[in-house]
Amino acid sequence: MAGTLLAPLSGIPLERLMQMAVERGYSAQGEMFSVADMGRLAQEALGCQAELLCGGLGGPNRDRVLQHLVAGHPLLVPYDEDFNHEPCQKKGHKAHWAVSTGVLLGVQGVPSPGYAEDPELPGLFHPMPGMPCQPPALPDEGSAGAVYLLSKQGKSWHYQLWDYNQVRDSNLQLTDFSPSRATDGREYVVPAGGVRAGLCGQALLLRPQDSSH
Structure with a gap:
């Protein structure tokens, strides 16, 4: 899904991504319990930059993500x-x-020039294509300003708006391997240190290869 934004013309098939992950020892059957391995796979398959974010989505990382x-x-x-x-x-x-591909910010005032109000949803403003616009000030972490991530999970047909703090908190408590998976008789690739070391408080920032930070 991220590849459609990063390399829309390359069209890497899901089957090829799976094959690469298995061949490189990242996965046995589609599971991916290491953010670092996912980053390596993304760089190789999509030809993109992959920055490993550690320490959770809150604190100083919050502004970087937004x-x-x-x-x-x-x-x-x-x-x-x-x-x-x-x-x-x-x-x-x-x-x-x-994968999160956008952000919805609840702000106090009408955005600066460069934004257009949605014709069907009053109060919703979009950046105008080709127009320079200054992003609105990001709400502080402890403020009442609303921040939602436009996100999609592979099994869902639709994008959803998720409260940023709920995503942050869910990501921060990934500590244990599922007991049902541990007893289902199948093989899984889990990094040294388990789920906590591979996933907890980590995420990937993906950029086109030719973009700067």
Whole structure:
């Protein structure tokens, strides 16, 4: 899904990504319990830059993530998936990957020039294509300003808006391997240190190869 933004003309088939992951020892059957391995796979398969983000999506990393999304680049984030695909907290037992490709910011005032109000949704403003525009000030982490990530999980047909703090909190509690997976008789590739070392508090910032930070 991130590849459609980063390399829309290359069209890397999912089957080829799976084959590469298995050949390189990152995965046995599609699972990916290492953010670092996912970054290596993305760089090789998509020819993109992959920055490994550690320490969670909060604190100083929050502005980096939001600026990255405002610039139009995708974020890959592991999280616990609830029955409706939204983030939840299951200690990593429901760990899945999602791609975030945009951000919805709740701000106090009308954005500066360069934005157009949605014709169907009053109060919703979009950047105008080809027009220089200054991104609005990002709400502080502890403020009442709303921040939602436009996100999609592979099994869902639709993009969803997820509260940023819910994604942050779900990503921060990925610590344990699912007991049901541990006893299902199948093989999985889990890094040294387990799910906590491979996924907890980590994400990937993906950029085209020719872009600057």
